[in-house]
Amino acid sequence: MSDQRVTMKDVAKAAGVTTAAVSYAISGKRPISDETRRRVEMAIKDLGYTPNMAARTLSSAGRSSKLIGVVVPQTEGGGRLLFQNQFYSEILGSIELCARQAGYHVLISATDANESYLTLAAERNLDGIIVIGMYPDEFYQQMKKSRIPIVLIDSYCNDHYYHNVRIDDAYGSYLATRYVLERGHRDIAFFCGRIKDNGVMKKRLAGYRDALGEYAVAFRDELVFEGDIDYKDGIESANRLMDTQVNATAVVAAADILAIGAAKAFYERGVRVPDDISLMGFDDLEISQYLTPGLTTVRQQISLKGEKAVELLIRSINEPELTKQEPILPVSLVERESVRRV
Amino acid sequence: MSDQRVTMKDVAKAAGVTTAAVSYAISGKRPISDETRRRVEMAIKDLGYTPNMAARTLSSAGRSSKLIGVVVPQTEGGGRLLFQNQFYSEILGSIELCARQAGYHVLISATDANESYLTLAAERNLDGIIVIGMYPDEFYQQMKKSRIPIVLIDSYCNDHYYHNVRIDDAYGSYLATRYVLERGHRDIAFFCGRIKDNGVMKKRLAGYRDALGEYAVAFRDELVFEGDIDYKDGIESANRLMDTQVNATAVVAAADILAIGAAKAFYERGVRVPDDISLMGFDDLEISQYLTPGLTTVRQQISLKGEKAVELLIRSINEPELTKQEPILPVSLVERESVRRV
DNA sequence: CTCGCTAATTTAAGCGATTAAATTAACTTA
DNA sequence: TAAGTTAATTTAATCGCTTAAATTAGCGAG
Numbered sequence: 001m002s003d004q005r006v007t008m009k010d011v012a013k014a015a016g017v018t019t020a021a022v023s024y025a026i027s028g029k030r031p032i033s034d035e036t037r038r039r040v041e042m043a044i045k046d047l048g049y050t051p052n053m054a055a056r057t058l059s060s061a062g063r064s065s066k067l068i069g070v071v072v073p074q075t076e077g078g079g080r081l082l083f084q085n086q087f088y089s090e091i092l093g094s095i096e097l098c099a100r101q102a103g104y105h106v107l108i109s110a111t112d113a114n115e116s117y118l119t120l121a122a123e124r125n126l127d128g129i130i131v132i133g134m135y136p137d138e139f140y141q142q143m144k145k146s147r148i149p150i151v152l153i154d155s156y157c158n159d160h161y162y163h164n165v166r167i168d169d170a171y172g173s174y175l176a177t178r179y180v181l182e183r184g185h186r187d188i189a190f191f192c193g194r195i196k197d198n199g200v201m202k203k204r205l206a207g208y209r210d211a212l213g214e215y216a217v218a219f220r221d222e223l224v225f226e227g228d229i230d231y232k233d234g235i236e237s238a239n240r241l242m243d244t245q246v247n248a249t250a251v252v253a254a255a256d257i258l259a260i261g262a263a264k265a266f267y268e269r270g271v272r273v274p275d276d277i278s279l280m281g282f283d284d285l286e287i288s289q290y291l292t293p294g295l296t297t298v299r300q301q302i303s304l305k306g307e308k309a310v311e312l313l314i315r316s317i318n319e320p321e322l323t324k325q326e327p328i329l330p331v332s333l334v335e336r337e338s339v340r341r342v
Numbered sequence: 343m344s345d346q347r348v349t350m351k352d353v354a355k356a357a358g359v360t361t362a363a364v365s366y367a368i369s370g371k372r373p374i375s376d377e378t379r380r381r382v383e384m385a386i387k388d389l390g391y392t393p394n395m396a397a398r399t400l401s402s403a404g405r406s407s408k409l410i411g412v413v414v415p416q417t418e419g420g421g422r423l424l425f426q427n428q429f430y431s432e433i434l435g436s437i438e439l440c441a442r443q444a445g446y447h448v449l450i451s452a453t454d455a456n457e458s459y460l461t462l463a464a465e466r467n468l469d470g471i472i473v474i475g476m477y478p479d480e481f482y483q484q485m486k487k488s489r490i491p492i493v494l495i496d497s498y499c500n501d502h503y504y505h506n507v508r509i510d511d512a513y514g515s516y517l518a519t520r521y522v523l524e525r526g527h528r529d530i531a532f533f534c535g536r537i538k539d540n541g542v543m544k545k546r547l548a549g550y551r552d553a554l555g556e557y558a559v560a561f562r563d564e565l566v567f568e569g570d571i572d573y574k575d576g577i578e579s580a581n582r583l584m585d586t587q588v589n590a591t592a593v594v595a596a597a598d599i600l601a602i603g604a605a606k607a608f609y610e611r612g613v614r615v616p617d618d619i620s621l622m623g624f625d626d627l628e629i630s631q632y633l634t635p636g637l638t639t640v641r642q643q644i645s646l647k648g649e650k651a652v653e654l655l656i657r658s659i660n661e662p663e664l665t666k667q668e669p670i671l672p673v674s675l676v677e678r679e680s681v682r683r684v
Numbered sequence: 685c686t687c688g689c690t691a692a693t694t695t696a697a698g699c700g701a702t703t704a705a706a707t708t709a710a711c712t713t714a
Numbered sequence: 715t716a717a718g719t720t721a722a723t724t725t726a727a728t729c730g731c732t733t734a735a736a737t738t739a740g741c742g743a744g
Contacts (some may be wrong), residue, residue, distance in 0.1 A: 055400050
């Protein structure tokens with residue numbers, strides 16, 4: 001009702017100056033006498049003034065909204081959002097934290113990969129966007145039209161408009177597979193997402209092959225099980241593995257959730273991990289250490305990925321001419337109990 | 343560089359009318375001739391015009407930003423955000439989805455429970471806020487000063503400024519405990535968050551007591567294990583349970599993540615679930631069905647919570663005088679393999 | 685003293701929309 | 715045919731802030 005919001009005008013009046021002086025006192029873009037600054041600060045405090053970002057965004061030159069968008073993929077199936085997956089929520093958490101510390105707010109969006117992000121960017125005057133995951137090519141074609149800095153996480157998009165934050169997927173997978181090989185396994189199945197449309201999975205498969213090669217183990221097509229990257233398809237792959245008699249003694253999963261699904265399927269059929277079959281994950285989700293048995297996996301510092309992405313995005317916002325950056329974050333093997341010597 | 347954004351002025355010029363006509367054509371707040379509307383629509387399409395929300399928010403009367411804030415708690419420990427917890431990310435996902443469908447965007451924030459939300463609300467002209475979880479009293483005192491609609495999820499805050507969306511926690515817990523009792527258990531431990539500062543946990547404890555009472559089983563203080571609501575404290579409680587010789591044959595956990603932690607601790611010490619001890623959860627996180635054994639638990643439709651919250655918030659935005667609403671969502675028991683007859 | 689110079693502040697023009705109020709055009713109707 | 719309606723559009727003010735340009739005051743130097 002009567003509660004008009006406190007505006008800069010009110011502050012100006014209270015401090016006995018004009019709004020311009022208040023603005024300069026706040027931003028420090030022009031020298032202001034100590035006396036004036038003091039009075040302005042007092043007035044701000046007394047009145048409980050909060051700048052209105054809409055006005056700030058609108059008013060000339062700066063044109064910055066201090067808002068960044070985070071685009072999270074949706075599962076094709078519709079319904080469940082992919083970021084119900086631990087991985088996405090963890091990364092989202094760290095993005096929010098870092099962004100806030102840098103004075104930015106975070107808008108989330110999980111729209112399907114249409115032009116709608118373009119609209120979002122324009123509509124909300126986004127200063128930048130972080131895109132998590134892989135998308136169809138046309139998405140990247142479209143997206144750059146926004147003309148704002150964009151950082152991709154876990155994408156193998158080559159377009160040099162975009163910055164990229166990722167881990168060394170091939171090496172991680174190589175590590176995982178080597179670890180299993182070192183423990184005597186030779187018939188090693190590989191569970192992964194659809195190689196065709198997922199650069200991350202392509203790399204992880206490559207790492208698996210590299211390790212096999214190093215141990216002179218022939219790569220066998222029938223040991224590779226593709227599917228969606230969710231629990232269900234982990235189960236699905238494990239069942240297919242058990243049904244076809246390929247006799248693998250170990251499974252390297254290209255994602256922890258696939259491993260978790262697989263573990264469940266094995267359990268259901270009385271196949272014990274690691275006694276009857278060894279199981280290796282990739283990601284090290286928070287849950288993975290609490291599974292029974294604990295999942296041996298490749299750790300990537302998920303929240304570090306978020307941090308780096310924000311850092312890079314903000315740098316790119318401030319340095320528009322910054323050329324494509326692609327930091328590669330480290331991975332490491334976390335030994336738990338799901339793989340055993342054969 | 344030369345890419346000035348397309349503004350309403352550009353559209354107006356292209357359509358040969360004034361911005362007012364364009365605005366009315368878009369909003370439909372005044373009658374516009376078919377001919378004009380057609381020309382405006384064409385111009386919008388041709389130029390690729392997207393309305394600028396900052397300007398829209400700023401310009402008079404409406405004063406709506408079509409932006410809602412979602413406040414997610416931070417763990418006291420700092421570091422890890424609580425919404426890395428499946429529960430929060432799942433609810434966040436559904437909130438985003440529903441909000442978007444209703445034409446709103448979602449700003450996330452996980453600041454510690456200071457006045458900063460107040461600032462956020464003012465700064466960004468938020469139309470409303472959804473607050474997930476319990477906060478200290480002063481938080482609620484502060485928050486209502488924002489004068490915008492606020493929907494709390496899982497809070498037992500009585501202040502009638504706030505709407506509330508929750509489940510029947512006591513009943514859920516009653517169901518869980520009764521289920522365990524029905525299977526012959528009499529020494530039933532209860533793992534939960536800190537009762538003192540968590541209304542949800544208080545209710546769930548009450549439900550546990552109710553069920554015990556119904557079966558004439560005495561409530562024993564030493565069977566209640568409090569802690570933080572995370573995996574670690576699930577482990578912690580289970581270890582304490584095993585160390586003190588209280589000899590429980592079953593554990594009812596007031597949250598799935600507590601149950602998951604407990605399962606891990608039992609596993610580590612060679613105590614088998616459900617053979618040696620039965621385990622009951624609460625929440626039915628997505629992961630719970632994939633645990634080994636599958637966790638018997640109380641399902642709450644997490645995403646429904648999000649949907650209801652958005653629905654209620656938007657209703658409240660449109661009907662400012664709406665009196666306090668508190669929809670209670672249903673719970674149900676999901677039978678899996680972690681509880682067995684004794 | 686006056687002139688220039690610097691520092692601090694004010695003036696005033698936007699930013700991109702919305703919207704109340706005024707205007708114009710096209711019809712009725714008496 | 716003049717007056718009265720109604721419908722469609724324009725005019726112009728405004729939202730809360732930023733910022734280029736103008737103004738003012740104070741000061742040292744010539």
